[in-house]
Amino acid sequence: MTVIAENVPLSSAPARARALIDLAALRANVRVLREAAPGAQLMAVVKSDAYGHGAVPCARAALDAGATWLGTATPEEALALRAAGIPGRIMCWLWTPGGPWREAVEADIDVSVSGMWALDEVIAAARGAATPARVQLKADTGLGRNGCQPGDDWERLVDAALRAQADGLLRITGLWSHFACADEPGHPSIAAQLSRFREILALAEGKGVTPEVRHIANSPATLTLPESHFDLVRSGIAVYGISPSPEIGTAADLGLRPVMTLTASVALVKRVPGGHGVSYGHHYTTPGATTLGLIPVGYADGIPRHASDRGPVLVGGKWRTAAGRIAMDQFVVDLGGDEPPAGTEAVLFGPGDRGEPTAEDWAQAAGTIAYEIVTRIGTRVPRVHVHLDADADADADADVDVDGSGT
Missing domain, CATH: 2.40.37.10 (Lyase, Ornithine Decarboxylase; Chain A, domain 1)
Known part of the structure; x- marks a missing residue:
C-alpha cells in the first residue's frame, strides 16, 4: 500500500497520475539539516517550484520547521512567494538586465549582485522605490558561473556598493559564493574555494562591510563540511529528502526521507x-x-x-x-x-x-x-500535499490539499 492509499481518499475515478508531497517528511528533513549545522541559520531553497514539489506549501513547511531564509533562483519566483503571503527573508540570485529590481526592492527581497551592471540597476530601482535595497554580493570562488571575480573586480564592486550604502540606497546584507564540487568528498577545489572565500570576506569586511550573513555551503556542504557553514547554509535537494550524491551516502544514510511519491493508474x-x-x-x-x-x-x-x-x-x-x-x-x-x-x-x-x-x-x-x-515532473501531474499542519506530523489523517493548487 502506498502513502497515497493511506492518506488520500481515492475518488471513484482513479487519477491518471499524481505526485504526493509529504510535508511531514519535508519538515523532518529541515530539522535534520538544522542539526547538521547548529551554529548557522538555514535557507531552504525553493527554486523551480521547490524542485517540482510546490513552492508555496513547501516554503511554509520549511519555515514551520525552523528555516529562517528562503532561496529562489529568479526574482519572479521570489515575488510569487511574497504574493502568496510568505513572510521573512527571501533571497533571489539569477538576474538579467532589465529585471524586476524595483518590485523586488519594494517586496523586501534580498537581491544578489555579481557585477557593476547589476549594482547600477538595483541602485536605480532603490532611488525609484525610495527605499534601500537589500543586496548580497556574490563572488566566484571557483565554480566559474555567476559571481564577481576575486581581485580588482571584487574590490571595485565592494567599493561601489559601500558608496551606495553610505548614500542610503542599499544595505549590504550578505557576502556569498557557491561550491563546485562539495558533492565529491576530498576534491581539492573544496579547500581552494574555502580559502578564496575567506579572502574575499576579509577584503570586504576590511573595507567596512558588516553583512548579516556569509554563506557558501549548499546541501552536500551542509551535511559534510562544518567548516563551510559560516552564518547561513543553503539547502536545496536535501530539503526534499534526496541525497546530493551517492558519494556522500543515500538519503537513509543521511537521515533524510524523500518527500515526493509519483504514482499512476x-x-x-x-x-x-x-x-x-x-x-x-x-x-x-x-x-x-x-x-x-x-x-x-x-x-x-x-x-x-x-x-x-x-x-x-x-x-x-x-x-x-x-x-x-x-x-x-x-x-x-x-x-x-x-x-x-x-x-x-x-x-x-x-x-x-x-x-x-x-x-x-x-x-x-x-x-x-x-x-x-x-x-x-510536469504540470499535467497534480501535486497532492499531505500533512499540511505542522502540529500533526504524526497524524496520518492530517488535512490534504488535493486540488493540485498548492494552497
Missing part, C-alpha cells in the same frame, strides 16, 4: 503473444506470451525518455521495467503474465521503504541525477 492490461513488438521502433519484443500494462505518463509529464527499457515501476507489489521506448504520454511494462485490473496503482518512485523504486533509481536508469527526476 494502470490504464490497460492485455495479453499478447510472444514476438509482439512494443512501442515505437520495437526496441522491445516480448520473449513469449505475456501481459502488458500501459502506464499513462510519458516524457510530456517529465518521465525521461532516456530511461526507455530501464525505468522501474512497482505494479502489484512487483518491480517492473519499462518495455521499449517511453513515449510522450505513456509507456508499457511487461507484467509477465500477471493480470492486475485497470486502475491498479503503479508507483514510479517514492521513499523506497515499501519496495518501490526511488528517484535515484530513475536517475541511474536515465543516466542523470535525482535532482532532475523530481524537478522535471
